[in-house]
Amino acid sequence: MDDQAIEILVLPERPAARNDEVTEFDVAIEVRCRTGESTASSGGxxxxxxxxxxxxxxxxxxxxxxxxxxxxxxxxxxxxxxxxxxxxxxxxxxxxxxxxxxxxxxxxxxxxxxxxxxxxxxxxxxxxxxxxxxxxxxxxxxxxxxxxxxxxxxxxxxxxxxxxxxxxxxxxxxxxxxxxxxxxxxxxxxxxxxxxxxxxxxxxxxxxxxxxxxxxxxxxxxxSVVLDRSKVELSLPPGVSVSEELNSLRKVSRRYGLRPLKGDDLFNFAVRLQIDPTQVVGSQFTLGATLYDGTSTVTSATTDIALVPQAEVVTTPVHALVSSVVEQYRSSQTEEKMLKDMESGEPDLSDMTEMLEAEVARMRRAEAELMRQRADIGTDRADVEWANIGKHLSMSETALLLTELTQQYGSEPEVRALLLPLRKGMRHEAQRGRVRWNYVSASDEDVEVSLLVKALGVTDALIRRLPDQRADLEQKREALSEQLARLQ
The missing domain is CATH 3.40.50.410 (von Willebrand factor, type A domain)
Structure with a gap:
């Protein structure tokens, strides 16, 4: 791992892009800080x-x-x-x-x-x-x-x-x-x-x-803040342009505004590029990114992308970190839709269940690919991403369990009441993703633990009150208990 205190990386989804037609190409930009938790702020x-x-x-x-x-x-x-x-x-x-x-x-x-x-x-x-x-x-x-x-x-x-x-x-x-x-x-x-x-x-x-x-x-x-007004500007050659912002960052004068970065921090975001090989000079092009603190340049990085036939492009795997960042952005979009529906007071629980099932499947695929590329990515970096994806995945699984319980027993007042803490817990996790807080704290875990403990108490009450539904409720209780055990 580079010993540089603050570095920026340009991570392409593949080392090469097609040379025969216009294509889209995902890129992640990652800032890594290693200045230590006790470092004084660069801003004073x-x-x-x-x-x-x-x-x-x-x-x-x-x-x-x-x-x-x-x-x-x-x-x-x-x-x-x-x-x-x-x-x-x-x-x-x-x-x-x-x-x-x-x-x-x-x-x-x-x-x-x-x-x-x-x-x-x-x-x-x-x-x-x-x-x-x-x-x-x-x-x-x-x-x-x-x-x-x-x-x-x-x-x-x-x-x-x-x-x-x-x-x-x-x-x-x-x-x-x-x-x-x-x-x-x-x-x-x-x-x-x-x-x-x-x-x-x-x-x-x-x-x-x-x-x-x-x-x-x-x-x-x-x-421990080291960069208080951090921004990133991309450098794209002719023939390459941003076709979709795969992030929620504010962009002013071509610079993406980041949150403040602390002494031991990790921040990343993704963009989708459109590549027109007929407009690119030569058989490769260079992507660049520069990190600023206010108006001062902190560091920069570049990476070269080769233009090759499609048959060569598809032989290389998609970079697991890039796909992880993209999937987390897509996940935040899905969560925002669910949250808006929940805030309406009458959420479509069936639709919410389907969205959560799809989200869980996406996160599991990203998790599996990350582990396959663990050696190439680097053990320390892969473990941080593993924990981050795992937190997204776990919260989605918990939300799915509570949604299924509510969908079936929503006529019971204490079950319906679960939607309030669930909504707040989902917003907590969704915002962690939107501001790209890539580390999981004990307080983040406590949100999910609290939800599961409350849901277990509700399920126990239903088992006592609804003996005809005992078998189904005990099955749901077991699933909740297993999810809680994985967190503790």
């Missing part, structure tokens, strides 16, 4: 704002107290040149701590936070952005973490409007990660996911007990 010090929901529901299960304690722990670990702000919101927004707050007063101000009333999520977020912008300097990079457990029932609730604000904030160097709290809470995960995705952050869906671990993970990720 951190300008961090924690925006905490203090609506009435946050007072239950110790959620607000856990958030307050985590805020204090984070504050005690920031460096002298970092900036720290805490904003709380309910129907109003209040700045509790800012960079001018005397250090010996921070603990008391955090402790004074008490539960309030309604949930004006947009107002709290806007206030946090304003605070970051007012203290931003060229030496700081902005990070905002927004935590909420409630339905946004005041303020701006239109997803497109919030996405637009998130995009503008990202252009100013501010990334927002969002945390939706509560397994059964009716928080609007679509709004939280939209804010996070548009700004290059992560959306987390967690139970009440996971607040401290997610805030800690987000803080550690922020500490």
């Amino acid at each position: 010090a951190m300008n961090l704002c924690l925006v905490i929901d203090r609506s009435g529901s946050m007072g239950s299960q110790g959620k607000l107290e856990t958030a307050k304690r985590s805020c204090l722990e984070i504050f005690e670990r920031i460096k002298d040149d970092d900036l720290f702000t805490v904003v709380v919101f309910d129907s109003d927004a209040q700045v509790v701590v800012n960079p001018q707050t005397p250090r010996d007063e921070v603990a008391g101000k955090l402790e004074s936070i008490r539960p309030g009333s309604l949930t004006n999520l947009s107002l709290g977020w806007y206030q946090g952005l304003l605070e970051l912008q007012s203290h931003m300097t060229d030496e700081h990079y902005g990070r905002l973490i927004l935590l909420s457990d409630g339905l946004a029932n005041e303020g701006e609730t239109k997803k497109l409007a919030l996405e637009a604000v998130a995009t503008r904030a990202r252009d100013e160097g501010i990334t927002t990660s969002t945390i939706g709290v509560g397994r059964d809470s009716d928080f609007q995960e679509d709004l939280l996911e939209a804010i996070a995705t548009a700004s290059g952050g992560r959306f987390w869906y967690i139970a009440e007990s996971g607040i401290d671990s997610i805030l800690e993970e987000e803080f550690r990720n922020a500490l």
Whole structure:
């Protein structure tokens, strides 16, 4: 493996393309960082704002107290040149701590936070952005973490409007990660996911007990940022053009905007090219990619593609990493369709089952091909991709089990109620794929474990109440138990 701290790779689906007619050709671009988790950000010090929901529901299960304690722990670990702000919101927004707050007063101000009333999520977020912008300097990079457990029932609730604000904030160097709290809470995960995705952050869906671990993970990720405004530009020769974007990245002036990259990170995306061999000069062409941090060039790479007869092209296998990245993008498209259907309140469970079955089959094929090419790809890189595909596959399998249970027993209220945490869990995993977070954390696993545990409890209740369906329900319970055992 290359010892270069940050490198970019151009990975073609095959080493050659057809020379006899216009064809399409998939290419993956991959950025690999190896600078270490403790490396300081290339952008300088951190300008961090924690925006905490203090609506009435946050007072239950110790959620607000856990958030307050985590805020204090984070504050005690920031460096002298970092900036720290805490904003709380309910129907109003209040700045509790800012960079001018005397250090010996921070603990008391955090402790004074008490539960309030309604949930004006947009107002709290806007206030946090304003605070970051007012203290931003060229030496700081902005990070905002927004935590909420409630339905946004005041303020701006239109997803497109919030996405637009998130995009503008990202252009100013501010990334927002969002945390939706509560397994059964009716928080609007679509709004939280939209804010996070548009700004290059992560959306987390967690139970009440996971607040401290997610805030800690987000803080550690922020500490190890090495490229804050990373972008990639492709270099294509005459006769080669992009025919389809196999990614969800924002593209401005031919450059693809990536999320912030941390010290030990992996980011990839794919494009589909159209190749017209009659317009290519010579018997091969060169594809290039350049990685930027803002306007500064970080590194670049090229690869040569030969033009040969079709008979020679088909003798080479498709690169497993390229097909994996493409399949994950297709998977995210399928998941978005299912999520929109689920949000309608009356999802077509039969159609959803078919889509999940097809998705599971695609992921299994990608997984199998990856293992066949493991030696060529490299053991370490293949293992990371194996875990990533495995997480997509496992969540789809769990969603399929819950969908089949709901399809057959949806008239039972507790079964129908499974659709809410399922929808939130699927959005959590789908957003992980969209922002190309290629590593699987314990919190990602917890989402699926929580779903399966809840589904097992529901199935046990049905077995007691529906003795005539005992055989079928026990079969479904066994499948759920087997899926849970694979995760633990």
